[in-house]
Amino acid sequence: MQTIRIYLALFATSIKARMEYKTSFLFYIVAILTFYIGQMGLLFVLLNRFHHIKGWTIGEMAFLYSLQAFAYGFTNLIFSQLIHFDQMVVDGEFDRALVRPLSPLGQVIFSKFEVSTVAHLIIGFIALYLGSHLAGIVWTLNKILIFPVVVVGGVLIAGAIRLTVTAVAFWTLRNQSLVHTVIFSSKEFIVYPVTIYNRGMQVFLTFLFPIAFINFYPAHLFLSRSGEGLLHPALEMGTPLVGSIMFAVSLFMWKAGVNHYQSTGS
Amino acid sequence: MNPKLFFKFISISFQKQVTYRFDCFVGIFNGLLYVFIFTSLWKALYSQFDTKEHNGFTLHAIITYVVTVMAVRISFTMDDSIIYKKVQNGSIAMELVRPTSFFFMNLAENAGHSLFHILARTCPIVLLSAILFDISVPFEPVRLLAFLFSSLIGYLLLSMLNFITGLLAFWFLEIFPFMLFKYALFTFFAGGIVPIDYFPEYLKPFVHFLPFQHMLYSPTVILIGHVPLEKIQPIIITQLAWLLIMSVLCVLMWNAGKKKLIIQGG
Numbered sequence: 001m002q003t004i005r006i007y008l009a010l011f012a013t014s015i016k017a018r019m020e021y022k023t024s025f026l027f028y029i030v031a032i033l034t035f036y037i038g039q040m041g042l043l044f045v046l047l048n049r050f051h052h053i054k055g056w057t058i059g060e061m062a063f064l065y066s067l068q069a070f071a072y073g074f075t076n077l078i079f080s081q082l083i084h085f086d087q088m089v090v091d092g093e094f095d096r097a098l099v100r101p102l103s104p105l106g107q108v109i110f111s112k113f114e115v116s117t118v119a120h121l122i123i124g125f126i127a128l129y130l131g132s133h134l135a136g137i138v139w140t141l142n143k144i145l146i147f148p149v150v151v152v153g154g155v156l157i158a159g160a161i162r163l164t165v166t167a168v169a170f171w172t173l174r175n176q177s178l179v180h181t182v183i184f185s186s187k188e189f190i191v192y193p194v195t196i197y198n199r200g201m202q203v204f205l206t207f208l209f210p211i212a213f214i215n216f217y218p219a220h221l222f223l224s225r226s227g228e229g230l231l232h233p234a235l236e237m238g239t240p241l242v243g244s245i246m247f248a249v250s251l252f253m254w255k256a257g258v259n260h261y262q263s264t265g266s
Numbered sequence: 267m268n269p270k271l272f273f274k275f276i277s278i279s280f281q282k283q284v285t286y287r288f289d290c291f292v293g294i295f296n297g298l299l300y301v302f303i304f305t306s307l308w309k310a311l312y313s314q315f316d317t318k319e320h321n322g323f324t325l326h327a328i329i330t331y332v333v334t335v336m337a338v339r340i341s342f343t344m345d346d347s348i349i350y351k352k353v354q355n356g357s358i359a360m361e362l363v364r365p366t367s368f369f370f371m372n373l374a375e376n377a378g379h380s381l382f383h384i385l386a387r388t389c390p391i392v393l394l395s396a397i398l399f400d401i402s403v404p405f406e407p408v409r410l411l412a413f414l415f416s417s418l419i420g421y422l423l424l425s426m427l428n429f430i431t432g433l434l435a436f437w438f439l440e441i442f443p444f445m446l447f448k449y450a451l452f453t454f455f456a457g458g459i460v461p462i463d464y465f466p467e468y469l470k471p472f473v474h475f476l477p478f479q480h481m482l483y484s485p486t487v488i489l490i491g492h493v494p495l496e497k498i499q500p501i502i503i504t505q506l507a508w509l510l511i512m513s514v515l516c517v518l519m520w521n522a523g524k525k526k527l528i529i530q531g532g
Contacts, residue, residue: 031443
């Protein structure tokens with residue numbers, strides 16, 4: 001109970017710090033929105049010309065995009081500090097976290113909350129509305145209940161990837177470019193339905209680097225696409241399971257990293 | 267500015283980059299990842315129709331475009347936060363007392379950065395893509411020369427855009443939103459992902475009125491032979507006109523910025 005209260009205090013402080021410059025904060029949100037609208041705009045340009053991508057119409061693509069926006073939005077909220085973790089190690093800031101009587105991971109996570117999540121959620125809701133409307137999704141009670149479960153599963157997958165690639169910093173110290181490739185560039189893969197890639201890449205995105213579970217597989221459930229184009233129909237239910245397994249593995253990696261850790265002495 | 271000094275700065279900036287070898291490999295991998303995603307996307311789009319050509323591009327031509335434009339884009343990569351950092355830590359004051367032009371110093375630093383990118387990223391990516399994909403560029407000496415000239419102007423335009431964005435640091439504490447905004451416009455309008463030919467007709471006049479296409483799209487279409495030889499001259503003249511407009515803007519911004527500048531003692 002006491003621990004939770006400390007975490008909440010850390011959380012409140014980090015939000016307050018971010019809200020200190022209100023205009024800057026608002027402008028930041030607008031800039032991120034513009035960026036994502038630009039990305040969606042290019043999709044629109046392509047779909048305007050080609051009508052669909054491997055059978056995915058504009059509404060279905062929007063829905064695909066919304067699942068991705070929600071998953072990465074919440075992942076940014078929780079795991080954003082991990083991106084600069086190598087800096088914390090190099091500066092010796094992480095040493096402080098180790099001597100305190102709280103979980104080191106908890107302290108790293110709660111030391112900063114990325115408020116740009118607001119922009120992700122706005123985009124997520126716009127895409128969700130457009131997607132549901134254009135693709136004619138019938139929101140049964142079942143689907144409404146499954147939706148948050150899928151988003152949480154997606155957050156676990158994206159969070160696990162971040163945690164794993166961050167844990168690498170314990171061994172390599174500086175790893176910014178790796179972090180950027182694995183976390184940001186790879187996101188580009190699932191803007192499009194995974195079926196546009198060759199079989200080898202589909203297998204890779206399903207079993208080895210399973211980001212296809214963030215949006216592509218569960219989207220079939222909501223869009224009632226009845227398993228077409230899937231490696232196996234059962235995969236559309238896989239998101240929560242894949243998320244839990246990956247997160248457990250990444251926690252293990254993190255613990256191994258902490259045990260390996262030796263201060264840089266800065 | 268003394269050319270000897272200019273090249274000295276290029277070489278220093280180049281050497282700075284060489285130190286990060288691991289980053290370099292990740293960079294190549296990152297570039298290939300994007301080439302793979304976008305070639306897959308276009309293959310999927312083209313496979314949906316019986317028509318072999320869309321907006322003047324055959325599948326072969328669009329793949330060539332995607333690889334070439336990516337190569338140009340990676341070659342043009344520069345650190346656009348240099349000015350911002352200099353304003354933040356106060357070292358901009360040093361630039362003011364130097365007898366050299368700040369713009370050309372900045373350009374030299376960028377050029378060293380880009381030169382490194384051309385050797386360490388563009389070359390391997392183009393080589394690997396040429397093996398993996400079916401790409402071909404017409405070999406005409408005039409075209410090649412025109413491409414080199416056009417890319418040089420494109421590069422200057424992009425560094426001026428970055429210069430102007432960077433100078434905003436004189437007026438604003440935080441310029442990251444501006445950079446994101448600039449990046450969004452650049453991604454959408456420069457033709458780095460979707461060539462301008464695919465844009466809907468009602469957007470085209472607007473796009474043609476902006477400078478962004480002259481940074482990536484123009485040099486690329488000249489090189490791959492998408493425009494006939496006699497059309498090259500008007501393109502380059504428009505580019506030169508933009509170069510003039512942007513230079514005037516740079517001078518105005520720099521002079522206004524110098525007056526505004528307050529060094530925070532740092």
